[in-house]
Amino acid sequence: MIFEGKQKIWSDYQKEIPSDGWFYVRSCIRQNFFPASEKYFLAVCRDLLGHDIYETRHHTTCGGIAYHSDTIPQETAMTIVARQFALMKEAGYKNLVTSCITSFGNYTEILETWREFPELEARIRENLWKATRREFDKPEHLAHASDLVYKFxxxxxxxxxxxxxxxxxxxxxxxxxxxxxxxxxxxxxxxxxxxxxxxxxxxxxxxxxxxxxxxxxxxxxxxxxxxxxxxxxxxxxxxxxxxxxxxxxxxxxxxxxxxxxxxxxxxxxxxxxxxxxxxxxxxxxxxxxxxxxxxxxxxxxxxxxxxxxxxxxxxxxxxxxxxxxxxxxxxxxxxxxxxxxxxxxxxxxxxxxxxx
Amino acid sequence: MDYFEELCRDYRFKEGYHTCINCGTCTAVCPAAEFYRYDPRQIVSIVQTRDNARIEALLKSETIWYCGECMSCVTRCPRRNGPGLVIMALRDLSIRLGFFTESEKGRQLYPLTKALNGNVLNYGYCVHPATFTYKDHPESGPVFEWALNHKEDVYARLGANYGADGEGALRRIPQEDLDELKAIYDVTGGTERLELVEKYSRAKAAEMGMTMEEYTEYTFTHCSEGHFNDGR
Structure with a gap:
């Protein structure tokens, strides 16, 4: 294969990762078993390298483990995630970085499902409003914390x-x-x-x-x-x-x-x-x-x-x-x-x- | 009820079920299929027949509970099916109809539901040190037995903010945020799901002659013979 062809194929496997403007959500499992890892993610990427990564105490689990253990309906999981997006919007951020792969998969699945089925996204917006009086924007970029470490x-x-x-x-x-x-x-x-x-x-x-x-x-x-x-x-x-x-x-x-x-x-x-x-x-x-x-x-x-x-x-x-x-x-x-x-x-x- | 029609309402089914060509790639890469008597190809094949009796048997079976939802099958299916997503839809329907209590692996939903959603609604986490015990998790090793016995000191040493206000790992999530999670459960069918699992599990425990405490312990720990590929 010619070099340009290979470059084109490889470009399909890349993703855009902005350096700054990240709203950070933690991982249930990492906090329990590797809490210092989250501390040093912020210590390195935010404090040492000076990138803008923001955390609010009001964020919660994404519910991903409960969802993949089949204990909550899909709409419950989606609305919990919609609340995280609302917190991101309220904090003035547009990119979301998560510390957990289950969360990353969960957020990705939700965004892709909404893209394909907009009526479901509309229902989740209604759910979130009824439950919390919050409104959300979808993130412009979604990353796992390792994507940022890879970038840096x-x-x-x-x-x-x-x-x-x-x-x-x-x-x-x-x-x-x-x-x-x-x-x-x-x-x-x-x-x-x-x-x-x-x-x-x-x-x-x-x-x-x-x-x-x-x-x-x-x-x-x-x-x-x-x-x-x-x-x-x-x-x-x-x-x-x-x-x-x-x-x-x-x-x-x-x-x-x-x-x-x-x-x-x-x-x-x-x-x-x-x-x-x-x-x-x-x-x-x-x-x-x-x-x-x-x-x-x-x-x-x-x-x-x-x-x-x-x-x-x-x-x-x-x-x-x-x-x-x-x-x-x-x-x-x-x-x-x-x-x-x-x-x-x-x-x-x-x-x-x-x-x- | 037409089970196939019911499955078609599930967005995971819409995403994960197209036309299966029965090639068996999903089974070849499946971590569960190596361990359990489990064949995702066969499950999708049965669903594809749209035969109500066969789908009902599936909904009451052990086999739909063997999947680990790793989704390795999604990457490899040449027809862009997601047998793991089909499984999620089958499990959801099995739960809604109360069929999950007909199988040993399905009955495990009771301790899972109690533990995980107790953590979510009481603490805001799916997993939390307050409820993670060495007795239930001896594989966590002597190092974690030590850590759990000295949680406050160990988490403080490692820079967590365990049980305290403010940001950081294992912080106390404010009550107003937990109230919002509960409201989300109420609005989206999460609370109804917990009640449904409780209702069917109580009925099954009574049928098996167990208290709920005994039922919880039994479903969490008991593993009968016959689940495994090696003949056990």
Whole structure:
């Protein structure tokens, strides 16, 4: 194919991401399990790089998990999202950035459905007015928070204190990237690189000096499956899917995994613990697992933030082997301390999975 | 009731059902199909027959509850169908007709509905540390058992604003905003849905000779044999 043809095709997989003017909505799961990631998204993109990102305390869940667990009707989910759009309008913003892939998929699905069925959008406007006396504008641009970090990856690289390089071996770190199903499987043209060539995470990894691992089950689901994890009786589904991914990536000896969706790092981290305790198998070297990071955590590490400020102590898989490879210094005795070095005890240790 | 006509009213069905050529691509890529005795191709095929008896059997079956709604099928269907969207429409109809209590996996809707919507309406989050317990989530590991036992300290250390006023992670969402969520539920059929699930689940619990507490625990934890691809 001629070069221009390739360029044309690739342009279909790009999306316009303004640098400023973003109304920020948080993720239910990221707040629970990786709260520091959201803190450092704002610390890096807003405070360090100076981009305009606004948050109001009045925003809520988008209802996406309740919706995909089939517990609320579609119109309820749509009207909750319409309320977020109304808050955005009232704050004077036109672009919405969400911290969650389920939310990103939910917002995208809603906007696309309204585009195709305007009568449904009109009904949701009525619903919102009846319930809250609010009116909304649809966002001009919709992004996932990782889209912004991808856009600013060069600015982050310019300020980086560390590169994703094994300091001792002198080779790029081998990083597995996991995009999360609802980023671009439903609406490929809404994600950077689409469903076939998503580069939102691989772009970060390469910009920061790492090497992306390709492996057979790269695009397989982490196994969340909403009701398949949330109901205790179904969790075999969830761990089986994670197991399939780890068996597939194992021969490539990844140094770390970077994730897009807030749920995926939780599952890829915790199911490694469960697989280790149930079967004795670990996927890192020396009895450790493979560290699983959010993209905010990885950005924070290359920028030189303290690993315990970034919240890496909340991972069950120890991150220390990765920190050692990069050459990041850390205080092991501070890992589980509270504010002002308050002693709040330490977690117990797993029997099989090696932890620090 | 003509079930096919009823499905056609659902916007997810309008989006996700066109003409299926039964190629089986959806089943080949489906994470649920590897694990459960589940075949999305077969489900769309049954719907396509428009045979009321066969669709009713589907609405009462285990199989429509096996999907994880990852939507991997949507990307790959050569006819731009979305079997995952068809499943969402089937589940919605099964719930509205009370058929969900006829299957073990369908009955799980009760604890799910209580937990998720309790979080949404009481806290403004789908998931919240106040209701996420280590007992129900032992897979969260000793690190999260520790975190939950020291929530205020751990979240403060990590820069969250747990349970407090203002912005930030895990902030207390003002009551006026929770009131708006409740009003949205009232206006859009969300409240009616919760009541419907409660009504049918209570009837099923009585039929099974269980208190609601026992029914909740049983539906949340019990897994019979016969669901899995490996013959279990």
């Amino acid at each position: 990856r060069g600015e982050i690289a310019e300020r980086a204190k560390f590169r994703l390089v094994d300091k001792t071996a002198g080779r790029p770190l081998r990083i597995v990237e996991h995009i999360g199903c609802h980023y671009s499987k439903m609406f490929p043209h809404k994600g950077i690189g689409g469903a076939e060539y998503p580069c939102v995470l691989s772009g970060m990894v390469e910009a920061w000096g790492g090497e992306v691992v390709d492996y057979p089950e790269r695009r397989h689901c982490c196994g969340f499956g909403f009701r398949q994890y949330l109901v205790k009786a179904n969790r075999g589904y969830s761990v089986s899917n994670t197991h399939k991914k780890f068996e597939s990536m194992e021969p490539y000896h990844p140094d770390a995994i970077i994730t897009n969706c807030p749920g995926c790092p939780y599952f890829l981290d915790r199911w490694q613990y469960v697989i280790a305790e149930q079967t004795g198998k670990t996927y890192g070297s020396g009895g450790f697992g493979i560290p699983v990071l959010t993209y905010e955590e990885l950005a924070g590490l290359v920028l030189g933030y303290d690993p315990w400020d970034l919240g890496l102590q909340l991972h069950q898989v120890a991150v220390e082997p990765l920190l050692d490879k990069i050459g990041i210094e850390y205080d092991p005795s501070a890992k589980y301390l509270g504010l002002d070095r308050k002693d709040i005890m330490r977690p117990g240790l797993p029997e099989v999975l090696k932890c620090c």
